[in-house]
Amino acid sequence: MSSYEYRRYPYRRPPELEGEGARRPVVIVGAGMAGPTLALELAARGVRTVVLDEDDTVSVGSRSICQAKHSLEVWDRFGISQRMVDKGITWEQGEVYLRDRAIYRFNLQPEPGHKFPAFVNLQQYYVEEFLYERCLAEPAIEMRFRNKVVGVAPHPDHVAVDVDTPDGRYTLEAQWLVACDGVRSPVRHMLGLPFEGEVFHDQFLIADIRLLDDLPKERRFWFYPPFHPTNSVLLHRQADNVLRVDFQLGRDADAEEEKKTENVDRRLRLMFGPEARWEHEWTSVYTFTCRMLQRFVHDRVIFAGDAAHVVSPFGARGGNGAIADVDNLAWKLALVVAGKAPAALLDSYCSERRAAARENILNSTRSTDFITPKFPASRAFRDAALTLAPEFPFARALINSGRLSVPTQQLESPLDTPDRDGDWVGGPGPGRAMLDAPVGNGWLIDRLGRDFSLLTFGKDDVGPVPSGATAVPVAGNGLAWQRYDSRPGTTYLIRPDRYVAGRWRTYDPVAVNAALDRAMGRSHA
Amino acid sequence: MTALRRTLNLARPDGVYNAIVDAHKGLSDEQCRDFDARLILLLANHIGDEAVIREALKEAAAT
Numbered sequence: 001m002s003s004y005e006y007r008r009y010p011y012r013r014p015p016e017l018e019g020e021g022a023r024r025p026v027v028i029v030g031a032g033m034a035g036p037t038l039a040l041e042l043a044a045r046g047v048r049t050v051v052l053d054e055d056d057t058v059s060v061g062s063r064s065i066c067q068a069k070h071s072l073e074v075w076d077r078f079g080i081s082q083r084m085v086d087k088g089i090t091w092e093q094g095e096v097y098l099r100d101r102a103i104y105r106f107n108l109q110p111e112p113g114h115k116f117p118a119f120v121n122l123q124q125y126y127v128e129e130f131l132y133e134r135c136l137a138e139p140a141i142e143m144r145f146r147n148k149v150v151g152v153a154p155h156p157d158h159v160a161v162d163v164d165t166p167d168g169r170y171t172l173e174a175q176w177l178v179a180c181d182g183v184r185s186p187v188r189h190m191l192g193l194p195f196e197g198e199v200f201h202d203q204f205l206i207a208d209i210r211l212l213d214d215l216p217k218e219r220r221f222w223f224y225p226p227f228h229p230t231n232s233v234l235l236h237r238q239a240d241n242v243l244r245v246d247f248q249l250g251r252d253a254d255a256e257e258e259k260k261t262e263n264v265d266r267r268l269r270l271m272f273g274p275e276a277r278w279e280h281e282w283t284s285v286y287t288f289t290c291r292m293l294q295r296f297v298h299d300r301v302i303f304a305g306d307a308a309h310v311v312s313p314f315g316a317r318g319g320n321g322a323i324a325d326v327d328n329l330a331w332k333l334a335l336v337v338a339g340k341a342p343a344a345l346l347d348s349y350c351s352e353r354r355a356a357a358r359e360n361i362l363n364s365t366r367s368t369d370f371i372t373p374k375f376p377a378s379r380a381f382r383d384a385a386l387t388l389a390p391e392f393p394f395a396r397a398l399i400n401s402g403r404l405s406v407p408t409q410q411l412e413s414p415l416d417t418p419d420r421d422g423d424w425v426g427g428p429g430p431g432r433a434m435l436d437a438p439v440g441n442g443w444l445i446d447r448l449g450r451d452f453s454l455l456t457f458g459k460d461d462v463g464p465v466p467s468g469a470t471a472v473p474v475a476g477n478g479l480a481w482q483r484y485d486s487r488p489g490t491t492y493l494i495r496p497d498r499y500v501a502g503r504w505r506t507y508d509p510v511a512v513n514a515a516l517d518r519a520m521g522r523s524h525a
Numbered sequence: 526m527t528a529l530r531r532t533l534n535l536a537r538p539d540g541v542y543n544a545i546v547d548a549h550k551g552l553s554d555e556q557c558r559d560f561d562a563r564l565i566l567l568l569a570n571h572i573g574d575e576a577v578i579r580e581a582l583k584e585a586a587a588t
Contacts, residue, residue: 366543377549377557381542391584394533398542 002281003210003240004125006057009132011146014163016170023158024050025337027174029149030181032059033124034305034322036131036143038178040078041330043140044450047337050172051135052163056145058128062206062282064319065121065238068405070433071323072116073445073498080130081116088122089237094219096389096399100226103389104396113479114436115443119404121238124319152177152190152301159300176333178302180326185307191298197291198365200312202372203255205247207264208238208281211272215241221401223386227270232371234401242281245271248372255285288312288368290361296325296350304329309357314367314402317360324407324497325353331451331496335520345521348415356408363403370400407433410499417493417502417515427485427492427503434498437480444480447472451496452516456507457481458488466513468520469493495519529580 015021026042028035031053039049067088072081096104135141150169151162159177163170179187188195220235222228231248238244247267249258257263264283272278292309296302305322329349335341373379388395409432410416416430428435437444447453449470456462457474465471474480484492489506493515502515517523535541549557569578 363539366539369543369546375550376554377552378546381546381549385542388584392531394531394535394538397533397535397538400539400542403539 009056009145013167023173026176028178029187033319034326035180036135038326039141043138045334047334048140050142052144052147054148058125062208063124066119066316067122068320069116069118070407071320074323074327078134084122085120088120088239090117090120091218092118097222098386099224113438123238152187176300179307180304181307183306183310195291199289201251203249203253203287205249205258206284207245209243209278210241211243212277258285259283292357297346311360311364312368315364316405317364320405321360327497341520352410352413359408367400367402415519421505428500430500434494435483437483453494455492457486457490462507466516527574529577
């Protein structure tokens with residue numbers, strides 16, 4: 001029923017079946033969005049990986065669709081983000097309706113001067129297709145399709161992974177195993193790790209359709225619309241003229257009945273009117289949970305993405321949170337594998353990304369509670385905010401149909417050097433994501449080094465910079481200066497994952513060196 | 526005389542909104558009413574400006 005053509009990726013008989021093959025520095029389980037992104041990031045840093053996936057094609061059906069700016073900035077390093085922008089639907093505006101009335105419009109990126117938009121809507125199968133293409137062209141990455149992990153045995157200096165293939169079972173040894181194997185993570189189950197959190201009972205119907213008429217480009221969210229008066233409806237446009245329609249059904253709906261084409265068509269007919277024509281792409285009924293592992297690093301087994309934490313879909317924090325995980329992990333793991341940083345550096349992956357997961361779960365739970373109030377007073381306050389919204393701008397800010405994914409804050413990370421100069425009035429402080437800005441004829445994010453970057457404002461030549469850092473002088477007095485609250489001499493140390501590790505009013509090589517050591521886990525100032 | 530503020534005056538609106546809603550969790554309808562009465566009186570006293578309070582009363586009744 002899908003218009004997307006699923007190609008099959010080639011299976012090759014693994015050399016381990018002939019008794020060949022050595023221990024691998026990093027083995028990644030799962031070729032969703034996170035696994036291949038991690039493999040590409042590691043390859044860029046000279047670390048070879050094997051990626052194991054149980055099937056031989058990309059994600060089937062309806063998965064993530066909103067790819068956030070901070071994810072596009074990651075994928076841009078591999079030259080595929082412009083393809084995503086070209087293929088996908090760029091949207092920045094959204095509209096919220098109460099009954100038959102538009103009560104609130106929002107713009108996610110009110111300021112110009114960023115290379116990438118706030119979001120691009122692109123189905124996960126395209127994202128995976130573009131990632132696979134790059135991985136298959138990369139000699140340092142071995143993509144092993146139809147390789148299913150059936151056993152995991154941790155040892156002090158490696159992890160032994162049992163893998164089933166069409167030609168039989170083999171064992172692969174890894175110094176580090178990274179489980180990017182999704183919400184039902186077989187690796188997590190094999191290690192018997194509890195995955196605790198909150199279960200939500202509201203059911204939602206997803207109908208991905210190709211509407212053969214005019215397509216709205218912006219995100220729309222309805223509370224109690226005339227065509228579905230008891231609940232909410234979300235509408236999102238995707239590539240290939242596909243629309244995602246998401247109907248809230250309530251707790252007591254009969255999922256099997258609701259999924260029947262004639263019942264879905266009846267709902268769509270009420271929504272789009274008697275003249276509309278469509279074709280079905282995908283239909284499903286879902287519920288969701290918010291859960292998180294106690295620790296993301298278990299000795300030599302590391303968890304990332306949905307395998308480590310799962311949120312409700314409101315806010316596009318699943319896929320984008322997974323990409324932020326592997327962006328945080330890749331440079332640290334590469335330093336540890338190369339022996340340039342102690343393994344304890346990976347503890348900061350756990351603490352930083354657990355804090356991020358908590359923030360994502362908090363935000364998505366608040367959205368969930370707003371969309372599906374759990375008790376009468378909660379519904380009364382929700383409806384009060386909706387009723388006040390047309391006349392009172394403050395009430396519009398309370399309407400929570402999903403707080404869309406932006407980089408989380410990593411405050412108080414042991415890797416960051418706190419501000420010493422007390423006169424900052426703006427700019428991203430330590431633990432916050434860097435901000436893009438136009439610089440010269442291009443963009444600040446394009447000037448960054450693969451490892452650490454040292455932004456220096458108004459100084460063309462700061463002399464030799466510490467090894468592991470790339471000097472990025474910012475001349476002129478443009479937008480970048482405003483965004484970084486800069487004066488001549490202002491210096492920012494940016495981590496490889498584009499977070500600020502420290503900043504100073506004057507360039508001080510000793511302070512920068514100390515901050516760099518601290519950010520690489522080599523000392524704690 | 527100050528007019529009733531219409532624009533956002535909260536640094537973290539989601540946090541405040543959820544604190545208010547969560548304070549009602551587990552209360553009966555009657556307990557909610559009593560709770561809200563106390564809350565409104567506390568906030569009205571803090572605002573202090575009778576004109577603002579009267580305008581808010583009017584707006585809450587109108588919408």
